[in-house]
Amino acid sequence: MNLFSDFEQRVRAALHTLFSEQGREVDAGLIDRVGVEPPRDRAHGDVSTNAALVLSKPLGLKPRELGVELGMILEKDEDVVAVEIAGPGFINLRLSDAFWARQLAAILTSGTAYGHSEVGAEKPVNVEYVSANPTGPMHVGHCRGAVVGDAIASLLAATGHAVTREYYINDAGGQVDVLARSAFLRYREALGEDIGEIPRGLYPGDYLKPVGEALKDEFGDKLLAQDESEWLPEVRDRAISAMMSMIRNDLADLGVSHDVFYSERSLRAEGHDRVAQAVQALRDRGLVYQGTLPPPKGQLPDDWEDREQTLFRSTEFGDDVDRPLLKSDGSYTYFASDIAYHYDKYLRGFRDMIDVLGADHGGYVKRMKAAVTAMSGGEAELEIRLCQLVKLFRAGEPVRMSKRSGDLVTLSEVVEEVGRDAVRFMMLFRKADAPLDFDFQTVTEQSKDNPVFYVQYAHARTASVRRQAKEEISDLDLRPTELAKADLTLLEDEGERGLIRLMADWPRLVQLSAEAQEPHRVAFYLYDLASAFHAHWNRGKDSPQLRFIKPEQRELTLARLALVSALGTVVRSGLEILGVQAPDEMH
Incomplete structure (x- = not known):
């Protein structure tokens, strides 16, 4: 349950009661x-509403006056123990111990589904x-895009959307013809030819050597006698297939999968032309319409020609300039194909x-929207x-390029x-539109400076407490229910x-992260929750009365084990959304 949405409804109900009593409409x-959210300073209360600020002007009242009137109704709520009017008219509510006990129990009974919701109402969403x-x-x-996209899809699924994860295969452009020529060169190499240095404009990586070997095994030397127009389609299809198999394996290593792999070539195949339909x-x-475009700003390119073109009126929808749909040779532009794909x-x-x-x-962005x-x-x-972009470092020094790919890691x-x-965690531990420095040394350290270790360690500690409890008090029933x-x-x-309180924020955090499509919020939350748990753990080392397991106080021990188990559940739920494991032990 999102407690803030719950209290939003309570506040609105209180407003209706107030206006009914006063005969106002x-x-x-x-x-x-009217909204309800956590106060900026938790010392001021547990939830805060802007109701008095939103409604005071239309009602001709001062915000604090309206706040006092509304507060008197909210005080009657059995879960509210104190109401405070703060600042210009914010209403801060302090909630009862019984309410927080129910929140903790709800986490335990819900398991990792705690925080999930049905606000998406099974609405279809395509995440490419x-x-x-x-x-x-x-x-x-x-x-980075793979992890961010996968986490966005998981967030939307957790909030009740019907999510389709999609990969668009760009297999219709000139780059796949270059791929075919590069693979054909490796085919000649597999047949024993000394191909020398890879010519500029072809893909130089060693990853194409197996493709050349496979072509040799399938065709022998038969392709050598053919013109390029004959062998290129055959080689292109096999090279694309081999590359997509490699990509799928790479994504599987990262824990990323897709529901749909959509081929660009299929837009104009099998008896239909989706591009023509979209246009x-x-x-x-x-x-x-047919028209001309203004020249690009700055120095004109050598191939600039002021000619009449087939244009899309994209400026009517917020773009900076209208966009061409046909090239000078009459073929469709890449933009036209992208329109067709989204039309599909x-x-x-x-x-x-x-x-x-x-x-x-x-x-x-503007043209496609x-x-x-x-x-x-x-x-x-x-x-x-x-x-x-992601920049790779090792102990602060830039990482050298890969030999396998030719120019990239x-x-x-x-x-x-x-x-x-x-x-996965580090790709999400920064907002997607901010540059990311990834240091191999930092992400393998077992310290607070390594966020993924710090969060996983929190989960492992909860499991350790449960194991220790069973050892010290063997008849405990530690099932969450x-x-x-x-x-x-x-x-x-x-x-x-x-x-x-921090765990009770989780449902709201999931919903807001899904609405904003910002999975880094989940990573930040988990780090904050882990930090709070580790800090409390350390207090227990210094103050024996705070320790989780106190055999002489069985009821208190059960309550604290409930707290620990719930925290492990929330951490595990968050890590599942990020696609990261929640280990019971750290080695």
Whole structure:
């Protein structure tokens, strides 16, 4: 249960009661603007509402006066023990020990589903991420988008959305012809030819050697006698297949999977032309015209020509300039194909689409959002999340490039060295649109400076406490549903209460993170929760009365074990959303 949503409803009900008693009528839309959230300073209370600030002006009252009137009604709530009017009119509520005991019990009975909700109402959402060109292995730049996209999808699923995870295979552009030529060179090498230095413009990595060997095994030397127009389609198909198999394996190592792999070539295959259909959909809305574009700002490129083009009126939807749909040779632009791909998503029933892209796609955002709004008549919405670059370091020194890929450090190399958990957590321990420095040494340290270790260690400590409890008091029933029956009001220490309040924030945090599509909030929350738990643990070392296991005080021990078990549950729930393991032991 999201306690803040719960109290939002209570505050609104109190407002209706107040206005009914006074014979006043207030616009329901105004009441809907009333919110409840944690106070900035928890010393001021447990929940805070802006109700008096929102409604005072329409009612012609001073905020504090309205706050006092509303507070008198809220004081009657059995879960409220104190009401305070603060600042210009915020209403701060302090909640009862019994209320917090119920929150703790709810965590135990809900398990890792605690924090999940159905606010998404099974609304279909398409999350497209990774979508790397099938021309080589995944590199660390792809890694961040893969993890961010996967975590966004998990957040949306946790809040009740029907999520489809999708990968768009860019297998129709000139880059896959370059891939085929590069693979053909390795095929000649596999047949014993000395190919010398890889020519500029071809892919130089060793990862294409197995492709060359496979071509030799399948075709022998037959392809050598063919013209490029004959062998290129055959080699291209096999090279793309081999690259996608490699990419799938790399993603599996990272714990990333997709529901749909959508081929760009399929947009114009099997007897239909989705690109032509999408362009026609824009024409039908009067959004395609013949015209000229102003020259680009700054120095004109050598190939600039002021000519009449087929243009999409993207400026009508917030773009900076109208966009071409056809090239000078009459073929479709890449942008037209991208419109068609999103049009296909629309036809598949998606009205909410999320693309997770690299920072180099910043110029793509306005035009693509404009296209989705236009071709759907405003029914569909596209959100684009950009992921900034990742810089690799080892003890503060930049990491050298990989030999295997030719010019980049591969994702598989990073995962192999530091493990999936470290890679995933650290890729999320910073906002996606901020640059990220990834230091191999830091992420393998067992210290507070290594966030993934610090959070996983908190979970391992909760498991350790439970094991120790069974050793010292063998007849304890530590099943969460049984611990939920303990007298949880015995948790009177401020550190214990602070942990309960922090855990009770989790459902709200999940919902806000999903709405903002910002999984880094989950990573930050888990680190804060782990820090609070470790700090409380250390207090117990100095003050024996705070220790979790006190055989001579069985009821207090059960209550504290309930607290520890609930904290382990919340940490595990958060790590599951991030795709990170929650170990019971750390070695």
